Amino acid sequence: MIGNHDNRAAFRTVFPDHPVDGNGYINHGETIDGVRFIYLDSVKERTHAGHFCAARRDWLQGELEGCTRARIFLHHNPMPVGLPAEDRIALVPEDRPPFKALIEAHAARIDYIHFGHVHAPIHGCFAGVQFASVPSTGNQSIPDLNETELLQGAPMAPAYCVVLIDGQDTTIHQIPFAWDGPVMTAGTGWEDWAKPTEAAE
Numbered sequence: 001m002i003g004n005h006d007n008r009a010a011f012r013t014v015f016p017d018h019p020v021d022g023n024g025y026i027n028h029g030e031t032i033d034g035v036r037f038i039y040l041d042s043v044k045e046r047t048h049a050g051h052f053c054a055a056r057r058d059w060l061q062g063e064l065e066g067c068t069r070a071r072i073f074l075h076h077n078p079m080p081v082g083l084p085a086e087d088r089i090a091l092v093p094e095d096r097p098p099f100k101a102l103i104e105a106h107a108a109r110i111d112y113i114h115f116g117h118v119h120a121p122i123h124g125c126f127a128g129v130q131f132a133s134v135p136s137t138g139n140q141s142i143p144d145l146n147e148t149e150l151l152q153g154a155p156m157a158p159a160y161c162v163v164l165i166d167g168q169d170t171t172i173h174q175i176p177f178a179w180d181g182p183v184m185t186a187g188t189g190w191e192d193w194a195k196p197t198e199a200a201e
């Protein structure tokens with residue numbers, strides 16, 4: 001997948017065998033255990049904001065209509081997340097309503113929407129579909145619900161996420177891979193403490 005720091009033409013040169021859609025966007029999908037994993041290209045050259053034009057929406061519509069279950073991945077947050085400065089580089093306002101309408105129309109078959117870009121764990125529901133973002137493996141953003149111009153970031157602990165998928169069920173773990181401090185290890189000792197009353201009976 002590509003994000004706002006990537007160049008589509010360069011990507012295709014370096015990864016010539018990577019699947020693309022009929023228009024050359026890095027849109028592709030694969031079916032795993034009956035679920036269509038759909039990977040979107042939300043990039044436009046020379047802007048950090050997300051774009052998902054009519055041609056890409058047509059492709060996504062075809063993917064959604066052609067499957068029974070789907071899970072969507074894209075770089076940009078396709079919705080504003082309530083952070084005015086960050087929302088300036090979300091999916092651009094003109095592309096939001098048609099994208100949302102497309103998701104809403106197929107919400108019953110979409111298990112999750114996963115995205116990055118925001119450098120923070122943000123979770124919610126959009127057009128009837130649950131969504132989650134991920135922290136950054138580099139610098140983190142600090143949510144500021146009032147700032148309208150400047151992105152606020154800090155070198156806080158990086159992380160990535162591991163998504164466990166079981167059919168339509170989703171479990172997301174945030175892995176603090178850079179932690180090098182102490183780790184306390186404890187046994188559960190179920191038989192010792194979990195059922196004292198039962199043991200006493």
Ligand SMILES: [Fe+2]
Pocket residue numbers: 003004005075116117118
């Ligand atoms: Fe980004």
